[in-house]
Amino acid sequence: MGKQAQVGTVDEIIELCKLGKNVYPCVDFGHVNSLMQGALKSEDDFQRIVDKLFDGIGEDKTKNMHVHFSKIQYGPKGEIRHLTFSDNVYGPEFEPFANVIVKNGLMPHILSESAGTQMTDAKTMKQVYDRLAK
Numbered sequence: 068m069g070k071q072a073q074v075g076t077v078d079e080i081i082e083l084c085k086l087g088k089n090v091y092p093c094v095d096f097g098h099v100n101s102l103m104q105g106a107l108k109s110e111d112d113f114q115r116i117v118d119k120l121f122d123g124i125g126e127d128k129t130k131n132m133h134v135h136f137s138k139i140q141y142g143p144k145g146e147i148r149h150l151t152f153s154d155n156v157y158g159p160e161f162e163p164f165a166n167v168i169v170k171n172g173l174m175p176h177i178l179s180e181s182a183g184t185q186m187t188d189a190k191t192m193k194q195v196y197d198r199l200a201k
Contacts, residue, residue, distance in 0.1 A: 075095070077094065091131060093133040095135035096135070100159040108163070113159075131174055138181070139157060161191070
């Protein structure tokens with residue numbers, strides 16, 4: 068999903084999810100950010116993707132989507148390599164997406180795909196979500 072020549076754009080995910088009632092989306096926001104050359108910066112950027120999912124596949128599938136989240140170094144053709152949350156050059160940042168989760172009542176299953184720090188970065192995401200959900 069993280070490279071221009073691979074299947075996995077948000078539009079393609081929507082079309083695949085329309086194939087059956089039990090087909091739910093898996094959105095890798097690091098890959099989406101790579102394909103969009105770093106465009107996922109603000110809460111509005113994430114909200115546009117969630118709105119597109121709501122419109123394309125409905126509330127149930129969107130609210131219960133599977134999510135992969137990590138920062139990813141990218142180049143002109145997309146993903147180069149997964150990074151950790153300590154990277155401050157590439158994104159995306161989790162907090163804008165966490166705000167979208169809270170505001171839309173999403174219940175995604177989120178996996179960290181950080182390079183070697185999955186457990187630490189997953190804990191960071193949970194702490195950010197818990198702080199915003201109060």
